[in-house]
Amino acid sequence: MLRFSKMHGLGNDFVVLDCRTTPFTLDVARIRAVANRRTGVGFDQLLSVEPARDPSCAFYYGIWNTDGSPSGQCGNGVRCVAAWLHRAGALALGEAVRLESPSGPVTVRLLTPHEVTVDMGEPAFAPARVPFAAEAETDRYLIDVDGSALEIGAVSMGNPHAVVMADTLADRLPERLGPALSTHPRFAEGANTGFVRRFDRGHLALRVHERGAGWTQACGTGACAAMAVLRRRGEVDEQVQVDLPGGALRIAWPGPGHTLWMTGPAAFVFDGTWLAD
Numbered sequence: 566m567l568r569f570s571k572m573h574g575l576g577n578d579f580v581v582l583d584c585r586t587t588p589f590t591l592d593v594a595r596i597r598a599v600a601n602r603r604t605g606v607g608f609d610q611l612l613s614v615e616p617a618r619d620p621s622c623a624f625y626y627g628i629w630n631t632d633g634s635p636s637g638q639c640g641n642g643v644r645c646v647a648a649w650l651h652r653a654g655a656l657a658l659g660e661a662v663r664l665e666s667p668s669g670p671v672t673v674r675l676l677t678p679h680e681v682t683v684d685m686g687e688p689a690f691a692p693a694r695v696p697f698a699a700e701a702e703t704d705r706y707l708i709d710v711d712g713s714a715l716e717i718g719a720v721s722m723g724n725p726h727a728v729v730m731a732d733t734l735a736d737r738l739p740e741r742l743g744p745a746l747s748t749h750p751r752f753a754e755g756a757n758t759g760f761v762r763r764f765d766r767g768h769l770a771l772r773v774h775e776r777g778a779g780w781t782q783a784c785g786t787g788a789c790a791a792m793a794v795l796r797r798r799g800e801v802d803e804q805v806q807v808d809l810p811g812g813a814l815r816i817a818w819p820g821p822g823h824t825l826w827m828t829g830p831a832a833f834v835f836d837g838t839w840l841a842d
């Protein structure tokens with residue numbers, strides 16, 4: 566009997582599974598079945614809360630996209646995991662706790678039962694870390710998409726991101742470029758592709774075409790990636806508000822050599838039992 570919680574962070578929605586005592590056993594076909602928005606539950610990512618492998622962390626969380634592919638990190642998801650652990654009595658308000666993601670530890674702290682701040686670690690710009698095929702690391706790469714050059718930033722937040730300034734698109738549409746960049750061969754593991762508009766040094770708008778999940782209402786690591794790329798270019802201050810279709814996140818990052826902080830909401834929708842097998 567598969568029990569789950571349906572949650573969301575700014576409309577980026579999740580099925581959360583309690584795998585603290587029962588191991589995670591879903592295969593790709595089952596993940597896709599649960600992801601189906603008509604015959605399943607529907608989610609952008611499925612999250613499994615499991616015992617930590619790293620003894621310095623309280624719990625581990627696994628992340629799967631709608632197509633069954635795994636991810637190394639999920640910003641909106643880790644806030645939901647923190648709120649889920651709080652509801653389960655395993656995480657106190659105000660307590661800073663390390664959680665283990667597939668790409669390593671992050672530190673979460675609940676400001677309220679529905680508002681979470683997360684130390685997401687340091688953005689990784691080295692092309693091999695993204696991974697992104699490039700001869701040398703730079704703030705801006707020119708990448709060939711459909712036969713013409715597009716300027717992007719490339720960064721890992723534990724998962725790969727391409728960041729595109731919307732004002733560099735000319736007449737090219739994000740609807741086409743998002744899927745093309747998310748599966749671009751220079752990103753060996755694919756990319757989450759964010760289109761950013763900069764209002765001023767403290768305020769951005771962003772929408773993200775996610776690897777393995779498509780367009781989402783919000784992408785936490787995408788907001789972190791947009792901040793990381795623009796801050797390193799000197800185009801934003803240490804704190805920014807990032808407006809996504811589903812709402813706003815607050816991101817803080819002094820710059821290279823520092824970790825990056827994300828603050829935003831986490832919401833419960835319902836608890837359920839999967840009966841479709």
Ligand SMILES: N[C@H](CCC[C@H](N)C(=O)O)C(=O)O
Binds near residue numbers: 781
């Ligand atoms: N929605 C998530 C990111 C999911 C990333 C996933 N699509 C990948 O394959 O890396 C977030 O809030 O950060």
